[in-house]
Amino acid sequence: MSRTRALARALRLGACAWPALACPTPAWSADEAPPTVDSVIVTGARNPEDPPVVQAARKRLSETPGAVSVISQESYAGRFAVALDDVLRDAPGVYAQKKWGGDIRISIRGSGIGNANHNRGLLIAQDGVPLNEADGYGDSQIADPLNTRFTEVYRGGNALRFGGALLGGAINMVTPTGRTAGYDTLLRVDGGSFGLHREHVAVARQAGDWDVYAAATNQRGQGWRPQSQQNIQFGSLNVGRSFGEDREVRLIINGSNINQEIPGALTRAQFDANPRQPAPGNYANDQGRNQRGVRTSLRTTWRLGDSTVFEGAVYGVWKDLDHPIFQVIDQESRNYGAFGRLDWQGELGGRRADAYLGAWLRTGDLDSNFYVNVKGARGAPTSRTRQNADATDVFGEGRLFVSDRLALVAGATWGTADRDYQQYAIPGQPATFNLKASKAYAWLAPRIGLLWEDEGGVQLFANLTKSVEPPNHGSLSPTGTGFAPVKAQAAWTAEIGTRGRRGPLTWDLTAYRAELDRELLQFTVAPNIPASTFNAGDTVHQGVEAALDWEVAKGLRLRQTYTFSDFRFRGDSQYGDNRLPIAPKHFYRAELRWRHPSGWFVAPSLEASSAVWVDYRNTTKAPAYTVFNLGAGYAVNDRVSVFLDIRNLAGKDYISNVQAQIAATVASAAYWPGDGRSVFGGLTWSF
Numbered sequence: 001m002s003r004t005r006a007l008a009r010a011l012r013l014g015a016c017a018w019p020a021l022a023c024p025t026p027a028w029s030a031d032e033a034p035p036t037v038d039s040v041i042v043t044g045a046r047n048p049e050d051p052p053v054v055q056a057a058r059k060r061l062s063e064t065p066g067a068v069s070v071i072s073q074e075s076y077a078g079r080f081a082v083a084l085d086d087v088l089r090d091a092p093g094v095y096a097q098k099k100w101g102g103d104i105r106i107s108i109r110g111s112g113i114g115n116a117n118h119n120r121g122l123l124i125a126q127d128g129v130p131l132n133e134a135d136g137y138g139d140s141q142i143a144d145p146l147n148t149r150f151t152e153v154y155r156g157g158n159a160l161r162f163g164g165a166l167l168g169g170a171i172n173m174v175t176p177t178g179r180t181a182g183y184d185t186l187l188r189v190d191g192g193s194f195g196l197h198r199e200h201v202a203v204a205r206q207a208g209d210w211d212v213y214a215a216a217t218n219q220r221g222q223g224w225r226p227q228s229q230q231n232i233q234f235g236s237l238n239v240g241r242s243f244g245e246d247r248e249v250r251l252i253i254n255g256s257n258i259n260q261e262i263p264g265a266l267t268r269a270q271f272d273a274n275p276r277q278p279a280p281g282n283y284a285n286d287q288g289r290n291q292r293g294v295r296t297s298l299r300t301t302w303r304l305g306d307s308t309v310f311e312g313a314v315y316g317v318w319k320d321l322d323h324p325i326f327q328v329i330d331q332e333s334r335n336y337g338a339f340g341r342l343d344w345q346g347e348l349g350g351r352r353a354d355a356y357l358g359a360w361l362r363t364g365d366l367d368s369n370f371y372v373n374v375k376g377a378r379g380a381p382t383s384r385t386r387q388n389a390d391a392t393d394v395f396g397e398g399r400l401f402v403s404d405r406l407a408l409v410a411g412a413t414w415g416t417a418d419r420d421y422q423q424y425a426i427p428g429q430p431a432t433f434n435l436k437a438s439k440a441y442a443w444l445a446p447r448i449g450l451l452w453e454d455e456g457g458v459q460l461f462a463n464l465t466k467s468v469e470p471p472n473h474g475s476l477s478p479t480g481t482g483f484a485p486v487k488a489q490a491a492w493t494a495e496i497g498t499r500g501r502r503g504p505l506t507w508d509l510t511a512y513r514a515e516l517d518r519e520l521l522q523f524t525v526a527p528n529i530p531a532s533t534f535n536a537g538d539t540v541h542q543g544v545e546a547a548l549d550w551e552v553a554k555g556l557r558l559r560q561t562y563t564f565s566d567f568r569f570r571g572d573s574q575y576g577d578n579r580l581p582i583a584p585k586h587f588y589r590a591e592l593r594w595r596h597p598s599g600w601f602v603a604p605s606l607e608a609s610s611a612v613w614v615d616y617r618n619t620t621k622a623p624a625y626t627v628f629n630l631g632a633g634y635a636v637n638d639r640v641s642v643f644l645d646i647r648n649l650a651g652k653d654y655i656s657n658v659q660a661q662i663a664a665t666v667a668s669a670a671y672w673p674g675d676g677r678s679v680f681g682g683l684t685w686s687f
Helices: 002-017 018-022 052-061 156-162 268-271 279-285
Strands: 068-072 096-102 103-107 123-126 150-155 169-174 185-192 199-207 210-222 230-242 247-261 290-303 307-324 328-348 352-374 376-401 406-423 436-455 459-469 489-502 505-517 520-523 534-537 538-554 556-569 586-595 600-609 625-635 638-647 655-658 672-673 677-686
Touching: 052 068, 052 534, 068 268, 096 556, 096 655, 123 156, 150 156, 156 169, 156 352, 156 436, 156 459, 156 489, 185 520, 268 505, 268 672
Parallel strands: 123 169
Antiparallel strands: 068 150, 096 103, 150 169, 185 199, 185 677, 199 210, 210 230, 230 247, 247 290, 290 307, 307 328, 328 352, 352 376, 376 406, 406 436, 436 459, 459 489, 489 505, 505 538, 520 534, 538 556, 556 586, 586 600, 600 625, 625 638, 638 677, 655 672
């Protein structure tokens, strides 16, 4: 069967389920919720199967007039979830694909789609503390799925509650507490292919008004490809003190120690010959990313009155990076911030209303030193810089219910960002020089919307939102005359959608169109030269984000997500109406899960992607693929459970990610191979 026919068959499988929206309710009445405790779909109706902390998160996000998701830890507890791509797998509209190890390309609605590495255009946070640096640049490797009680996904402009004004929105991972973990003690052991093993221990305790959660994770593995070894440790401490209903103070500390080798992207000829081989330069220079970090926040939730609640925090983040790639990068960064938000509920003119108003201030500095890479060790120094960034966001949004079912929504964020750069001359290095450069940005990003909800919790929503993204330090590429002339990216995004539950069906469907001005795009010049950033002219990002959970019969459920992405230039002088590279036009996932009353389950699944463009000139594509997986598990009793997770059952050679090029050639090292067949298993014991 050809790749095209395989993808078509996968899409037909999804399409056959959608007409069921019109089917009569077979197993339970319309006001009786099906058991979808591990669903990621937010609805206006409460699901009694959800733990209380997840119920509260879904209720809060259901008040958003746009696309949102909540992913509980229960949704991936029965499989091998080691990074954010495993957590976000079933979230509609989220493109999260592994390149290597824990390096995940995460994009929502094309955010940072051309970025060669790390994360841009999307706020990724833990307990509201950003994993991004103060200039917006960051990575997701320091997130441990096992230390996450639930994850909130705000797609596009719906991240205003965080002060976010980025095209992609926000992803926020919330740490368990002693009250919400759901156990007193948990032990988990996982392992499987390529020498990968993981050990996790967590304790949760309550004593009067105090509670504490503490956890540690150790993870090691060789990787599917040579030069892919990893050695990772995570730790988490969450201590809280309650002072009555909706009043608490909480200290949260998260730490990480990550050591990973980088196998590198391949040329197409190298991939076709042997997709497991490392890139020769990566192997010869022992390329890797090794980092240590600590994130600390002191936060409070405090009810000020019957109608007003304050939530705020101060935080600090320290990170040390040793990163041998084309050169050895040695960086140490410190980021500090504070945020606060007032939530109000009451009436305006006799109509029900609610609103929030907040501010987010952050600052960061980074000491960066480059050295010649001598087989992974530091040689002669080549660059010494100091980079500072400051940012402020003031934001607010209000809802006014013009009827019992319909709310008008309006809000805005006002933001500023500053970039300061200092390069120092290095004795004996004539190519280095003293340079100072500064740049400042300011913007206002408004938002309007509608939210309608029927008696059963089915919602219809629409909104129009502006987004703004100032360049980070990496995008500004300082030269001998200062920063490169790269401007801030701006966009207007319109979306319309529906979400809800009827009998055995739970759905989430959103269509959007974003018109971008000066989109920040990148392309790889050569393997040993950092990617260059440029402002495109007019571009368009439009698509459909869909999810459907269908309880076919008692214990049998079909879960599906489908993302249609049409990202392209619009009348560009060089590229015309060409499509942007990297993001597939069609991306589909499905899982059919059978859960037996005795406690065991089996869950075949598939992932299908259409072909993707590799270059802006649209001359070369990476092929479409379909990968099949199989999961199974057994709950021995309320405390002990085991699982089996088999991935890429057929051992298919496929390309999971590409690097953007101007015009791909046979010499372009642009292709990241997906992992081959792998088998993982695990045991969880809680008491």
